[in-house]
Amino acid sequence: MEIIPGFSMPLWSIITIITAAAALLIFIIIKIYLNYSLSKKCNAAANNPQAMKEFIRVWNGKKLLKKTRIIEKSAVKNGTDIITETGLDKLWEKQFLVYRRTRYLKKFINYFPEKGLFFCILGGKSRPAFEKIFIRAAEQSSDLNLLKKIAGAGDGNDFDGEYAAKLLSARFQDIIEMTGDSEWQVRFFAYKLLIHNSEDRAVRAAWEAFTDSAAQIRKTAATEIKSEDESRLSKALQELLLNDPVYSVRKAARLRIDKNFPELYRINIKNLSKPQILHLLGLLHDNSDEDINTATEFLLSEDIEIRLQAALYLQKQDFLTKLFLSADPGDKAAYDRTEKLLKMACEVNCTDFLRELEKTDNPASIHLAAGLLKDNGNSKYIDKLAERIFTDSFAEQAREHYTEIYTEALKCISKRGSDTALEMLNRELKSRHSEEDIYSIILPNLPLRGEAIFVPTLLEFLKTGSSVSPNLLRLTIERFPPSMYIEELVGLLRGTPDTVNANVKKEAFKILGELKMPCCLQMILENLRLLTAEEQKEFAVILKSYDEKAFTERVAGLLQSRDSAVKASILSSLPSTGLKTFIKDVKEASKDPDPEVRIASIWALAGYGEIKLISQMTDGLRDPVERVRRETAAVISRYGTETALNELGKLLKDPNEVYPVKTAAVYGLGRSDRPESTKILVDGLNDQELRQPASEALASKITKQEIRLLVELFKDAAPQLREYISEVFKLMGEDSEPAVTALLKEDISSLRETLSEVLLSTGYIETTVLKLRHRSPETRKQAAALLALMQTKEAFKGMVLAARDPDSEVRVEVLRALEKLNTPEGSQILNELKEDPDKRVRKYTLWALERIEAKNN
Incomplete structure (x- = not known):
């Protein structure tokens, strides 16, 4: 196709060109429209705060910087607020400070001339063009306060004071006057210049910077002021270091001292005030052993402010x-x-x-x-x-x-x-509850705030009876709110024997009772039967805490109930409550058809201290049930009057009394700790029919006082009775030995022979002799000391064999014992040992005789 004669193009090329031109035209139109739209928005923002907020939200950063020309046009029309409000001036400043571009400097010169001139000072040293701009602008300005405005525009930002001082040397007088300005930014600008001026007025003015009210000025003074008067400068720096309230100033002083006056930092801390110490601790050197030692000393201070500074430093190091x-x-x-x-x-x-x-x-x-x-x-x-x-x-x-x-x-x-830690503790409790030492540490340390975590686990231990320490488990559960487990406890109490173990039920009952909740009184009284008789007496202390009126009413009702176990358990606990209202009921219960109630009744009378009533209850000795007879005899023997006790003695001698009644009396006398009971039983040994039960009853009397009395009776007894009493000691076996040895150590000469005879009959002497060969010197020493107390042939036979013991303390005990043989009786024992079949015994006996003879001479 020919568009121009003689020049032809393919149709597709023509279409492409037209399309491109159309696209370009559309682009230009859109750009013009967008710029026009942005310009309208700028104008609107300049006059409407709400529009300004929306404009700033959309246009910021690099996006805003690209639209500088449009915003500048708006600034020419509406004022520079659009530049400062949008932050465009900050973007220009950043571009200038980074790249030192002249075009951004010119923008400041056009819109913020004082700021622009300050930037000329900032960059003039490296960019001569900036210096020319500054000089030309300064010469053309007719503003007498231009220098102050430049200083204010600098806003306290640092600059090369030495270069600026040369640039503004012609304005020296103005600069001196600026040191008295009310704005610290102006004073800062002036001091930055004067520090580098050697004229007297400049030097005098510069020293004032150390006491200026602006921290930035004091910091500049500490950093930049130079002086031939080093003493004055060092004192000014030390003053800042110790007393300036601003950390950055103190740090600047510290760095300057380190650089020019390192010896200054050796300050006697003892002479400093608390604020000075705090300031000094905040500026200790890194990696300094001396400063670490100083901080360590102050870390032990009772003053928490000083301690904090020391701790912060030591933590940093x-x-x-x-x-x-x-x-x-x-x-x-x-x-x-x-x-x-x-x-x-x-x-x-x-x-x-x-x-x-x-x-x-x-x-x-x-x-x-x-x-x-x-x-x-x-x-x-x-x-x-x-x-x-x-x-x-x-x-x-x-x-x-x-x-x-x-x-x-x-x-x-x-x-x-945290809850996470408590969950871990709960898992630990579950996995190690069978280890008593660990279990006993964990339970007391379970916190109440973890109730939802721990109570289910504790209840599981309770239900399964798997606790290695039931008492501790019970006390631990009781620390938590009852609302977390009371329903579970009641369920356990109501459980049947095939679903709930008896011990589990007992523990649940104890928890319920020890919580002392009035709402559980009836339930507690009805379940007292779960406890043993002794436990019921101890539990009565808890019952005292309940309202007396309510308690009395409930007990009275239950004593009239048909359940014998409930009645017996309540009777057992009543004396410990101290309430004597029920003595009549207790006495009547002695005639109850149930034997357990009758037994509980007589023990309850004893608990109430009704001695006369007890003494009159000899009918119980003829009760058809053996355990009632026995318990009646035990109560009369322990708590009855002397007359009643004598009646028991007469009963044993009564040829018309039946054997079951006599054996019940013997059993009761054996449970009594009264001396008369021992005498009656010893007398009963002469009765062949009662000898065996009497011997068994006496064998249970193993306290020191009871053994002493039995030994005295043994000593004075006829030969046949001594033999019977010896059998009693044999029946006692090892149980009597602690009391017998304790009596031996009292060194009562009238009892020694008898006690030794008792120990010989039980085999105790032989056992003690064997201990002389024990590997522990302390055990051998104790054995030797005991044998020395016995003073029998058998004891000394063992002693002579231990005379050459390797341990000096054992030998001393042996020699002390052998010295006791320096008597006619001792000589007889030694002469008998001289004839002993054992060669070693004969050898050491001769050695012992030589020692005794040597001592006598």
């Missing part, structure tokens, strides 16, 4: 971490000091060193962490502590310190542990 990780209980003094230092740091909340708990394998560090985390530190570390403690490997790591560390960790978890 990783000193606290090193202390924590290197803890060694083997060096107790060092360990105690470490613990104290770390505790003092924790008290001012410097606890970053505890993060090492995740990594360390040192048991001592873990122990320290447990103690410290109880009161301070992030609770997340307690989770880590629980993870470390509740592992099988930790016991091996901690070894002999395991229990101590484990206990401390549990206290920490209990006091401040």
Whole structure:
């Protein structure tokens, strides 16, 4: 196709060109429209705060920078607020400071001339063109306050004061006057210039910078002022270091002192005030052993402000971490000091060193962490502590310190542990509840705030009867709110024997009773039967806490009920309550058809101290039920009048009394701790029919007082009766030996021979002689001392064999004993031992005789 004569183009090319031209035209139109739209938005934003907020939301950063020309046009029309409000001036400033581009400097000169001139000062040293712009603008300006405005535009930003001082040397007088300006930015600008001026007025003015009210000016003074008067300068720097309230100023003074006056920092801290000490501690040197020692001393201060500064420094130096990780209980003094230092740091909340708990394998560090985390530190570390403690490997790591560390960790978890830590503790409790030593540590440390976590586990132990310490389990459950478990307890009490174990039911009852809740009184009284007679008496203390009127009414009703077990249990507990209202009911119960109620009745009378009533109840000795007869006799023997006790003695001698009644009386006398009962029973040994039960009854009397009386009766008895009493001692066996040896040690000469004879009959002397060969010197020494007290042939036979014992203390005991043979009776024993079949016995006996003879001479 020919568009121009002689020039032809393919149709597709023509179409392409037209399309491209159309696209370009559309692009230009759209761009013009968008720019027009943006310009309208700029104008609207300049006059409407709400429109400005929307404009800033859409246009910011690089997107805004690209539209600089449009915003500039709006600024010409509406003022420069559109530039500052949108932050465009900050973007220009950033571009200038980074790239030192002239076009951005010119923008400041056009719209913010003072700021632009300050930027000229900033870049003039490296860009001469900027200096020319500054000089030309300054010369053309008729504003007498131009220099102040430039200083204000600088807004306290740092610049090259030495270069600026040369650039503005002609304005010296103005600069001097600017040091008295009310705006600190103006004063800062002036001081930056005067510091580099050597004229007297400039030097005098520059020294004022050390006491200026603006921190930036004081910091500049500390950093830049130079003076030949080093003494004055050092004092000014030291004043800033110790007394300036602004940290950045003190730090600048510190750095300057380090650089020019290092000897100055050796300040006598004892002469400083508290604020000065705080300032000094905040500027200690990194990696300085001397400063670490100083901070360590102040960490022990009782003043928490001083302690905090010391702790912050030591934490920054990783000193606290090193202390924590290197803890060694083997060096107790060092360990105690470490613990104290770390505790003092924790008290001012410097606890970053505890993060090492995740990594360390040192048991001592873990122990320290447990103690410290109880009161301070992030609770997340307690989770880590629980993870470390509740592992099988930790016991091996901690070894002999395991229990101590484990206990401390549990206290920490209990006091401040998170729910995560408490869940871990609960799992530990479940897995180790069969280990009594661990179980007894965990239960007292279960926190009440974990009730929802722990109570179900504790109840499971209760229901299964799997607790290794039922008493501790019971006390632990009682610490938690009853609302968490009372329904479960009632369910256990109401359970049948095939569904609930008797011991489980008893423990549930004890918990319910020990909670002392008035709403459970009837249930408690009806279930007292779950306890033994002795437990019922102890439980009566709890019953005292209930309202007396309600208690009396309920008891009266139950004593009239048909259930014998309930009545017996209530009767057993009544005396301990101290309520004598029921004495009549108790006496009447002695005639109850049920034997257990009759037994409970007579013991209840004893509990009430009704001695006369007890003494009159000899009819019970002829009760058809043997256990009633026995318990009646036991009560009369223990609590009855002397007349009643004598009546029992007469009963034993009565040829018309039946044997079952007599044996019941013997049984009762055996349970009495009154001396008369022992005498009656010894007398009963002469009766062949009663000898066996009387011997068994006497064999149960093994207290020191009872043995003493029996020995005295043995000593004075006829030969036949002595033989019977000897059989009693044999029946006692080892149970009597502690009391007999205790009497021997009292060294009562009238009883020694009898006591020795008793011990010989029980085989105790032979056993003690064997102990002379024990591997423990202490055991051999004790055996020798006991044998020396007995002074029998059998005892001394063992003693002479121990005369050459390797332990000096044992030999001393033996020699003391052998010296007791320096009597006619002792000589007789030695002469008999000289003829002993054992060669060693004969040898050492001769040696003992020589020692005695030598002592006599």
